[in-house]
Amino acid sequence: MKALVHEGAPGLEGLAYRDIEEAELKAGEVKVRLKTAGMNHRDLFVLTRHRPEDPPLIIGSDGAGIVEEIGEEVEGIKAGDEVIINPGLGWKENSEAPPEGFEIVGLPFHGTFAEKIVVPAENAVPKPSSLTWEEAGVLSLAALTAYRALFTRGKVKEGMKVFIPGIGSGVATFLLQFAKAAGAEVYVTSRAEEKREKALSLGAHQALDTHEDWTAALNGKKMDLVIECVGAATFNRSLEQLRKGGTLVTFGASAGDEVKLNLRTFFYGQFNLLGSTMGSAEEYKDMLSFIDANGIKPVIDTVFPISEFTEAFKKLEAADQLGKVGFSIS
Structure with missing residues (x-):
């Protein structure tokens, strides 16, 4: 089969769309012929984490397709079923943190950046009929990350004020849509006017310029919940927007992973700081039900033929996308 394989060199230089042997199907697994796949910032991280001396690796975490073959001991799923891939392996029930x-x-x-993938049967979940193949293919990792950060960790409620810096990413656009559907009042930031306008069209109450004084622009309003997915570049500015006793959930560090925190300000403010990452299979199914019930669809920037992977990675690396970047495979 054809696949986007990383090997032999760091970064983009090690990527090639080439033939590779299909994985063998084991008991409890299914083989899915993928139709679409979605990119995440994690893919950029993988290009640096996967070393040149490591065995060849097919990258990619999001995808959707049709079950081609099932292994022994598989029940409740059959060849021909339309499925979406849950990329989380080994985290079944909702818990305080991922299991070992x-x-x-x-x-x-x-x-998932391949014509086919073999996964545990439990990770091939029925594709919501409300989603196109392109929408299903780019959904999973970002939407699940947003769902856990907002609902499980952030405990978002109707009427809360929620602050989301850096609205351009796929996770951030899901955060905005999910928070709005939950009845929250949502505030976002971006350095790009186009992204701010898009956020307003998606229901944001106010869209701030990254470079302006956020405290002044908010005119004294304080947030009940801040979801920080940028990192050190915005962390303390985001914290300044939080009301006393409010909660900040963080899961991203693309703009730096070390921050300097004034502890006196923090404990006098009675702030809550929570970490989050991905989510369980239980939360994944709850998330799919939530988007189906609320008619939520991913914001898609561009879908590239997988053979044009270089252009796709450059776009992701430049962070100039609004929403998700995906691949068409078949």
């Missing part, structure tokens, strides 16, 4: 052994499709195991 939790992994994500695309590293260390082969991922």
